[in-house]
Amino acid sequence: MTTQAQAAICYGNDRPFTIEPVELADLKPDELLVRVVACGICHTDLAVRDAQLPVPLPVVLGHEGAGIVEAVGNAVTVAKPGDRVVMSFNSCGDCPSCAVDAPTYCYNFYPHNWSGRRADGTPSMMRGGEPMNANFFGQSSFATHAIAHELNVVRVPDSAAQVPLERLAPIGCGLMTGAGAVLRSMKVRAGLPIAVFGTGTVGMAAIMAAKIAGADPIIAVDVNDERLALARDLGATHAFNGRDDAPAKIRELCPGGLGYVFDTTGINTVIEQAWDLLAPKGICGIVGASDPADNLTFNEAAFMAGGRTVMGILGGDSDVGPFLCELIEHHLAGRFPYEALIETFSFEQINEAIAASESGRVVKPVLVIGTE
Ligand SMILES: NC(=O)c1ccc[n+]([C@@H]2O[C@H](COP(=O)([O-])OP(=O)(O)OC[C@H]3O[C@@H](n4cnc5c(N)ncnc54)[C@H](O)[C@@H]3O)[C@@H](O)[C@H]2O)c1
Ligand SMILES: [Zn+2]
Ligand SMILES: [Zn+2]
Known part of the structure; x- marks a missing residue:
């Protein structure tokens, strides 16, 4: 019918x-x-x-x-x-x-x-x-x-x-993707620093998940100060405006580099800057929709020598039922x-x-x- x-x-x-x-x-x-x-x-x-x-x-x-x-x-x-x-x-x-x-x-x-x-x-x-x-x-x-x-x-x-x-x-979608990127795709380890570029739904979910994972510090970057204030409420330990040379401030805070950077902006220049902040074995996760004609440029030697990873992420590696139920439980417990x-x-x-x-x-x- x-x-x-x-x-x-x-x-x-x-x-x-x-x-x-x-x-x-x-x-x-x-x-x-x-x-x-x-x-x-x-x-x-x-x-x-x-x-x-x-x-x-x-x-x-x-x-x-x-x-x-x-x-x-x-x-x-x-x-x-x-x-x-x-x-x-x-x-x-x-x-x-x-x-x-x-x-x-x-x-x-x-x-x-x-x-x-x-x-x-x-x-x-x-x-x-x-x-x-x-x-x-x-x-x-x-x-x-x-x-x-x-x-x-x-x-x-x-x-x-x-x-x-x-x-x-x-x-x-958006919440699953950001949380899954941290908990499932990049498998963020406790005690390592992460920076999240873009604090829309996907970035905010990543920040809440980074707190669940025990990442430290948790750095939020956006060009919208109200979103940065909310990101702090949700778990970011530091927040920088992308218009104020955020990479320099992040280097000062974490001179050894970052274990993880997560880009939700889809802007290739932002991704390249974020990638440059990685520590050895660091992972750069990318999720943002971008212009289909855009490319990324990375230094080949730096890419290889530090064992760095650039990881395309779709849907936060969710397996749908089990992961959404896990997120609902985090929400009920006040962690999400x-x-x-x-x-x-x-x-x-x-x-x-x-x-x-x-x-x-x-x-x-x-x-x-x-x-x-
Ligand atoms: N790969 C996936 O599975 C998947 C799933 C959901 C969403 N997405 C994509 O992920 C992206 C993020 O989704 P969203 O819903 O959070 O979008 P959104 O537009 O709410 O968030 C993007 C944020 O980036 C910020 N931003 C813009 N320029 C910036 C800059 N130069 N530096 C720092 N921050 C900047 C914006 O102010 C905004 O807060 C979108 O492109 C969306 O299409 C991908
Ligand atoms: Zn979506
Ligand atoms: Zn299939």
Whole structure:
């Protein structure tokens, strides 16, 4: 049975998002129909709007959705109708990366997340009788309803029954990526220094995770002083404005170099400066969306001699269910207090919410699309 829904359509960066009626397809055996209650806005949605990623437009974006399951296909075991769920990225489940629980590096990431269709090529959404690009990150949650998949849905554990879905929604991408980069990808060791460049959602999550890991000092760098103040509240021991020669200040603080630098800005000159701060065996993790034509330049001898690593990171090496439940437990225990980043907006305010993110005023806008 098809489902009538309202979805925010993205046409590109020259037009606002508009909420329009759409129709969701019948469920396949491994799919779930989720009534969306809330969805975070991530910088990656805006990178797609700005054609920095190879996703066809127009499209229904939104990849930090949370909601309540309305129906499931007959092969679904992850959740049942009525369950509260969080959605994350999708994967194929049987490529060499998926086989070793590294689904963020799924060999078939594009068809499962960015092609605008399901991986088998069929549309999951129609508008006015024509296929609409959707299935973004296996969900497209800027909508009242989403079709999600067995592999990108996490049932909210009973321990988090009191945590509202509007707070749980954003853990499915930005928070997972920043925390996972520290705890899983770079495996930050206690007592070593880390600097985080860019304190949006991803950087703030990395800072909270660095505190959990026991890194010391934890240095935040941004060009927005209000974000730097918040970064200190969340665990940064030092904060420097990137416009005031932050690398020089970091060298003064850590003359032996840094065990880890983590870039969320995606700006190649910032990444190169950060890389230059590494101690021997240091790791430079990079996550930011960048201009597809940009390159990085590193000194070959320094790269080799210190055993340094540059690490591309997707989704913080999350394995979806186990890691999101781990983050929820950190949140419940007060170690991952990311609620400080969130401001909620109604679904109709989607363009205001995006503007608040782009101006730097709000770190994590969350759209409240339905009720629990
Ligand atoms: N690789 C992944 O899996 C993954 C997942 C989620 C997000 N992302 C990407 O990660 C990036 C960060 O996401 P976000 O949601 O935190 O974005 P954001 O825009 O909220 O944060 C970026 C921060 O960088 C700061 N900044 C800009 N220029 C700077 C400079 N020169 N020096 C220091 N700081 C500077 C900004 O003020 C901002 O606070 C985005 O590019 C996003 O697309 C990647
Ligand atoms: Zn795969
Ligand atoms: Zn994202």
